[in-house]
Amino acid sequence: MTAPGLGVSKRLVATTPAGMGSPSGRQGRAELPQLPSAPSTESRLDLLRWPLLRAVLRSRWPQLLVRVAALAGFLVAVLAGLLGTPVGNHNFGIVLVWIAWWTIMMLVALPFFGRGWCSICPIPVPGEWLQHGALLNPRRDGMGFRRAWPARLKNIWLQNGAFSGVAVCSAVVLTQPRITAVVLLAFLFVAIGTSLIYERRAFCRYLCPVGGFIGLYSQLAPVAIRVKNKATCAAHTDKSCYRGSADGAGCPWLLYPGALTKNTYCGMCMECVRTCPYDNIAVTLRPFGADLRSPAGRRLDEAFKGFIMLGAAMVYSAVMLGPWGDLKMAAYDIGSARWFAYALGVLVFINGVLPGLFLGAVSAGRALVASTQPVKRSFVSFAYALVPLGLMAWIAFSLSFVFASISYLWPTMSDPFGLGWDLFGTAHASWQPYLTRSVPTMQAIVLVGGFAWSAVTAHRIAAEEHEQRMALRQAAPVIAYCFLITVCLMGLLIA
Amino acid sequence: MRAEWGARLLVVLGAVGLAVLTVFAVRVPADAVELRGRMADDGGWTPGAIMARVGEPLTLRMTSDDVVHGFAIGQSARPAVDLLPGAWITTTVTFDQPGKYTYYCTRWCGPNHWRMRGTIDVAGPGMRAPADSVPLFLRLKLDLDQAHPSDVVPTETPAAARADGLLAAVALESGDLRTQSPVQVWRTLRKRPANTGLTDRQLWDEVAAVWRAATSPERLAEGRRLYGDNCAACHGETGRGDGVMAKSLAAGPAANSMVGEHTGMPGMSGHGTVAPTDFTNRRNMLGASAAFLQGKIIRGGMGTGMPYWGPIFTESQLWALVDYLWTFQFDYGSSAGSSAASRTKRDSASKPATRPH
Numbered sequence: 001m002t003a004p005g006l007g008v009s010k011r012l013v014a015t016t017p018a019g020m021g022s023p024s025g026r027q028g029r030a031e032l033p034q035l036p037s038a039p040s041t042e043s044r045l046d047l048l049r050w051p052l053l054r055a056v057l058r059s060r061w062p063q064l065l066v067r068v069a070a071l072a073g074f075l076v077a078v079l080a081g082l083l084g085t086p087v088g089n090h091n092f093g094i095v096l097v098w099i100a101w102w103t104i105m106m107l108v109a110l111p112f113f114g115r116g117w118c119s120i121c122p123i124p125v126p127g128e129w130l131q132h133g134a135l136l137n138p139r140r141d142g143m144g145f146r147r148a149w150p151a152r153l154k155n156i157w158l159q160n161g162a163f164s165g166v167a168v169c170s171a172v173v174l175t176q177p178r179i180t181a182v183v184l185l186a187f188l189f190v191a192i193g194t195s196l197i198y199e200r201r202a203f204c205r206y207l208c209p210v211g212g213f214i215g216l217y218s219q220l221a222p223v224a225i226r227v228k229n230k231a232t233c234a235a236h237t238d239k240s241c242y243r244g245s246a247d248g249a250g251c252p253w254l255l256y257p258g259a260l261t262k263n264t265y266c267g268m269c270m271e272c273v274r275t276c277p278y279d280n281i282a283v284t285l286r287p288f289g290a291d292l293r294s295p296a297g298r299r300l301d302e303a304f305k306g307f308i309m310l311g312a313a314m315v316y317s318a319v320m321l322g323p324w325g326d327l328k329m330a331a332y333d334i335g336s337a338r339w340f341a342y343a344l345g346v347l348v349f350i351n352g353v354l355p356g357l358f359l360g361a362v363s364a365g366r367a368l369v370a371s372t373q374p375v376k377r378s379f380v381s382f383a384y385a386l387v388p389l390g391l392m393a394w395i396a397f398s399l400s401f402v403f404a405s406i407s408y409l410w411p412t413m414s415d416p417f418g419l420g421w422d423l424f425g426t427a428h429a430s431w432q433p434y435l436t437r438s439v440p441t442m443q444a445i446v447l448v449g450g451f452a453w454s455a456v457t458a459h460r461i462a463a464e465e466h467e468q469r470m471a472l473r474q475a476a477p478v479i480a481y482c483f484l485i486t487v488c489l490m491g492l493l494i495a
Numbered sequence: 496m497r498a499e500w501g502a503r504l505l506v507v508l509g510a511v512g513l514a515v516l517t518v519f520a521v522r523v524p525a526d527a528v529e530l531r532g533r534m535a536d537d538g539g540w541t542p543g544a545i546m547a548r549v550g551e552p553l554t555l556r557m558t559s560d561d562v563v564h565g566f567a568i569g570q571s572a573r574p575a576v577d578l579l580p581g582a583w584i585t586t587t588v589t590f591d592q593p594g595k596y597t598y599y600c601t602r603w604c605g606p607n608h609w610r611m612r613g614t615i616d617v618a619g620p621g622m623r624a625p626a627d628s629v630p631l632f633l634r635l636k637l638d639l640d641q642a643h644p645s646d647v648v649p650t651e652t653p654a655a656a657r658a659d660g661l662l663a664a665v666a667l668e669s670g671d672l673r674t675q676s677p678v679q680v681w682r683t684l685r686k687r688p689a690n691t692g693l694t695d696r697q698l699w700d701e702v703a704a705v706w707r708a709a710t711s712p713e714r715l716a717e718g719r720r721l722y723g724d725n726c727a728a729c730h731g732e733t734g735r736g737d738g739v740m741a742k743s744l745a746a747g748p749a750a751n752s753m754v755g756e757h758t759g760m761p762g763m764s765g766h767g768t769v770a771p772t773d774f775t776n777r778r779n780m781l782g783a784s785a786a787f788l789q790g791k792i793i794r795g796g797m798g799t800g801m802p803y804w805g806p807i808f809t810e811s812q813l814w815a816l817v818d819y820l821w822t823f824q825f826d827y828g829s830s831a832g833s834s835a836a837s838r839t840k841r842d843s844a845s846k847p848a849t850r851p852h
Contacts, residue, residue, distance in 0.1 A: 064502055071510040079517050086560045090581020125506070135502040417517070420556065420583040 046228070046282035048273070057270050057283065060136050063120065071122035074184065076416060081181025085418030089408045089431075091177035092416030097184070098174050099405050105214075106398040111288075111391065114218030118211060118267040123187050124204055127195025128252070138249040144196040149206055149254075155301040159212030160308055164350065166209055167312045168343040171319055171331035201252040204267060211267075216305045217391045218263040219291035219384075224284050225257065225266050225273070232280045233258030241272040241281070248274040257281060262291035264302065292384055292457050295464050300376070303383030304355065310386055310485065311350025313393040317492035321400055358383065361477035369466055369474040382478050385458035389482050392450025393489050396443040400493055403439055407432040440494045447493070451486040455479045527554040527585065532564035532578050532600065535607035540598070542613065547590060549619025554587045564611065565601030569807035575601040590617040597806035603728040606743045609802030630805075632790025635674060639790050640797070645678040645782035649699040654826040658697070658704035662690070672709050673785040673814075677702050677824070681781075703825035710818040715827075718819025721812055725804070734774030734823035744800045745770035768800030774823040781824060788817045 048054040056062045073096060081093035088094045109117045129135055133142030166173060166183070173179050187208070194203035204211050227233050233241075233256075241257045244250035248271045251257065255265055257272045273281045318324065319331045330342035362379050365371070371378060407429065412418075414427035421427065435442075458478040462471035531541045537560075547553040557566055559578040567575035568588065576584055590596070600611035632639065662684055672680070681702050684690055690698065723732070729744060731737040745768070774780060792813055795803030808816065 060502075064505065068506050068509040071506070072513045075510055075514040076517060079514060083517075085558065085581045087581030122510075129503075129506070134499050135506060136499050418558070418581050418583070420585075 044282075045285040047223070047285055048281075048283050053283075058274055060274075063270065064135065066120045067122055067125055070120055071125050074122045074188075078181045078184050078188075080416050080418075081177040081179075081184070083417055084177060086177055087418070088175040088177060089405070090412060090415075090418050092412040092418075093177050093180050093184075094175065095405075095408045095412040097180060099402070100409055102398060103402045103406065106394055107402065110214060110217050110221070111395070112221060113223050113268075114221030114263045115211075115214055115266060115268050116221075116223070117214060118204060119269050121204075123191045123208070124195065124201055124252075126188070127192040127203070128201070130192065131195040131200075132249065137246070138244060146199040147197055149198050149202045153206060155299065156206070156212050156215070156305055157301050158207055159209055160301060160305055162207060163209035163212055163305075163312070164308060164347060167308075167315070167350075168346050169334055170312075170316065171328070172334050174320075200250070200254055201267065202254075205253050205265060212305055213309050215264040216302060216309065216387060217394075218266075219387060220289045220391055221263060222286055222288050222290075223268075224260075224263050224286055224290070225268055225270075226260055226282055226284050227258050228280050228282045230258055232278050236278065236280075238277075240275045240277060244271075245275045245277075247277075250275070261294050261296045264291070264297070289388060289453065289457065292387060293460060295381065295461075298380050298384060300380050303380045304351070306383050306386040306390055307354045307358070308350050310390045310393060311346075311354045313390065313397050314485075314488060314492060315346050315349065317397050317400070317489065321397075322492060358386075358478070358481055361481040364477040365462070365474040368476070369462075369470045371465065371474065373465060381461050381464070382458060382475075385454050385461055385475075385478055385482065386485075388453035388457055389450040389485060392446045392453070393485075396446045396450075396489065396493050399439050399443050399446065403435045404433040406434065443493050444490065447486050447489055451482055454482045458482065527556045530555050530557045530566070530613075532557065532559045532566070532604075532611065533561050534605040535610035536605065537561065539611045540600075540613040544613060545598075545615045547588075547615055547617045549590055549593050549617055549621055551619075552587045552589045553615070554585060556583055556585050558583045562604050563602050564604050567599060567601045568615070569597040569599060570809050571596070577602065590615070592621050593617045593619050599807055601724065603740070606740055608728070608740075612806075630790060630793050630810075631673060631786040632793070635786055637784075637787055637790055639787065639794060643676070643782040643787065644778045645676065645780075647678055647681065647695075648777040648781060649696060651696065652826050653696075653699035653703035653824070654828065655700065655703040655707040656826065656828040658700040662701040662705065672705070673789075676784045676787075677706065677781040677821075679784075680705060703827070706821050706825050707827045710821075714815045714818050715822065717812065718815040718817070719822075721808070721816045722819050725807075726816075729771040729800070730774060731771070734820070736771040736773035738771060741771050744768040769796075771801075774820055777824065780820070785814070785817045785821075788820055789813050792816060 048057065077093040077096045079093075080091055080096075084091045084093065105117055125135075130143045131146070132138035169179075173183055190207065191203040194207060195201070233239075238245070239256065239258075240247070240250070242250045242255075251272055252269055253265050253267045257276075260266060273283070319327055322328075326338075327342070330336075330338040333339045359375075359379055362382050363375065365382070366373070366375070366378055373381075408431060410426040410429040414424045414429075415421040416423075455475070458475040459471055462475040462478075465471070466474060528542075528545055530545070533539060533541070545553070545555075555566075557576070557578050559580045559582075561580060563580065564578045565575045566578055566586075567573065573588065576586060578584060594617055596615045596617060598613050598615060600608055602608070604611065681698055684693075684698050684701060685695075693701075722730075727738055729736070729738045729740045731741065772779065791801070792808070793803065793805040795801050795805075804813070
């Protein structure tokens with residue numbers, strides 16, 4: 001077996017300076033046939049050109065180290081949730097997951113690295129270990145049935161449902177350590193079970209509620225994994241990036257990199273970077289929101305994910321930041337009649353009211369330009385205009401509590417289980433909100449920016465069918481819809 | 496293969512090992528009793544009973560699992576300590592006498608705050624500290640559930656400052672003031688031929704002077720503190736029965752219960768709550784004796800929502816509290832320290848009589 005790890009990466013760096021379409025020429029491997037080297041379809045900056053970054057990304061060890069650290073943090077968060085203080089803002093599990101992790105996720109990881117989190121997420125580690133029979137190099141003698149995921153479920157409707165389910169319980173999930181621990185454990189065990197039954201990372205691809213929205217918003221990220229030259233992929237009969245090789249697993253996300261056009265389902269695990277013998281995979285730096293410019297791959301399930309996320313941001317803002325005591329009580333009182341009414345209301349709002357109004361806006365736009373496109377296609381296409389606004393809504397929502405609550409991290413780091421420890425001398429650090437005066441301004445800027453971005457995107461989507469002026473006319477009702485949502489968010493978050 | 500085993504070792508040691516270590520680390524020091532406070536509806540104190548021995552330090556590691564609670568031991572001079580949510584505080588107590596002590600929450604943590612009580616059973620040699628003498632209301636065999644309206648009430652707040660105080664000695668001669676209601680003393684004074692020339696209001700002023708003479712600024716200050724800490728949440732800072740908890744108590748099941756009608760004791764159902772007593776109600780208060788009020792505080796309201804304070808307050812504290820309650824009826828003037836009536840001029844004479852609890 002080829003020894004994986006840093007040594008291999010160093011050799012690769014040395015032997016493949018920029019050779020698109022040329023075999024990597026690794027030692028001990030059969031000579032690879034020369035493949036066509038047509039001009040690249042991606043002319044953007046390839047981050048793998050930097051030797052250090054290339055070495056770090058191709059080696060499994062750095063990724064493994066981060067995942068082990070994340071797994072340790074995950075387990076400590078679960079244990080803190082189960083064994084530590086039930087006081088949410090003093091429980092390490094709550095603070096680590098819903099304040100620290102969420103902050104990093106929403107303000108840094110997601111906008112700038114897309115699915116970067118998925119590449120270091122600890123939840124699939126145990127399941128993958130069992131499935132592959134190894135942590136570093138996948139083998140054929142791992143455990144499990146490796147069944148194909150059911151064809152009818154090859155979409156994100158389950159993720160949409162899972163996220164909606166968590167969303168209606170969020171008031172409790174986000175504040176009660178025991179519940180948070182149970183939810184995290186459920187993620188872990190479902191991921192393990194799924195790995196043992198189905199092939200590859202079926203949990204991440206089709207079930208994980210977090211992965212669902214990360215995928216949606218990763219379309220905006222300026223980092224993407226793409227092939228350098230599609231002709232090389234087309235001519236490469238082994239398709240080791242998908243099928244796997246001695247150098248690594250076939251794409252755990254069930255993607256063929258040669259056909260990648262958007263980030264939504266690429267977990268950035270770097271397996272294809274490791275398995276491509278022609279060094280034809282690039283980690284590109286590109287403009288924000290580049291994926292939205294391509295009409296390819298737009299789907300109804302993803303469109304509804306956009307409504308769910310946008311609606312959830314509004315509901316969270318109303319429940320957690322709003323002055324409506326009865327709404328809060330209903331959200332917290334899980335299992336009661338008023339909670340069922342609340343849950344029903346939330347589900348109808350995010351799955352019915354928001355899409356319904358949007359359908360009205362899309363229909364109005366179609367009528368203005370006498371569009372000949374099918375209604376469903378217009379609806380789905382324009383729904384992607386909500387993606388920027390949705391991400392910005394979540395960033396604005398996160399800003400509302402991140403700076404106010406991040407100081408809870410200092411004492412919980414020193415006393416993660418609420419047992420009176422003082423590991424770092426910060427156990428008695430008092431709560432201290434930061435930037436309280438600046439946050440509303442920041443939120444306003446983020447929301448206005450999100451609206452502008454969505455408006456431009458809506459216009460661009462309309463321009464796929466019409467010339468500029470007509471496109472603006474068709475996009476106008478959708479832009480008005482985005483404006484209405486923005487005003488509502490302003491009211492909920494800032495007013 | 497060596498790398499693979501290294502990776503596995505890393506995962507096991509780095510993640511699982513840390514988790515296992517954590518489980519072993521999560522232990523309460525053996526020499527301390529862990530005491531957690533939660534709102535009464537969620538379980539109150541855990542544990543609810545603690546064992547200790549005379550002369551042996553009892554170390555308590557305490558925290559609150561929800562809101563701010565306070566910890567104090569009844570009939571003790573030991574100051575209360577606040578328990579902040581999620582924060583731990585350690586305190587050590589040593590008992591020099593055996594007996595059963597009550598610890599309780601000192602912060603208004605919820606509608607059933609007063610139910611947050613537990614006991615420390617202290618065993619060992621020695622005699623329990625002499626219990627406070629049998630409460631006066633028991634010696635007098637007072638029926639605390641009997642209505643006690645005053646059929647005569649002043650038209651304005653009696654003010655001690657307006658009285659000449661000459662009748663105080665006369666009133667005191669009539670017996671232990673704690674056993675008499677203000678209206679009884681007023682009647683005694685009214686019957687004296689020498690007072691024929693005094694108006695009713697002047698006589699009420701004399702009664703106020705008599706009550707003022709029976710207390711002191713220090714006792715009133717102590718009573719005011721106790722009232723603020725323990726009573727005001729229901730009875731209100733001004734004594735009108737309009738504290739922050741009053742609305743929820745009034746909405747309790749006993750408020751609409753028919754049981755009281757069957758027993759002849761309005762509001763008496765054995766469970767539930769009723770609206771807190773209005774201490775500014777003249778008809779109620781001027782017909783009650785200090786012994787009666789003290790009995791109510793000791794025993795509680797028996798199904799009205801009024802807690803029993805017997806295990807919590809010392810006798811001295813009880814009397815100080817009763818002294819303070821009279822300030823909702825009498826204006827002692829600034830020289831007498833705290834006088835609620837001087838702050839509350841509202842005339843409540845026209846209010847219907849209700850049973851205090």
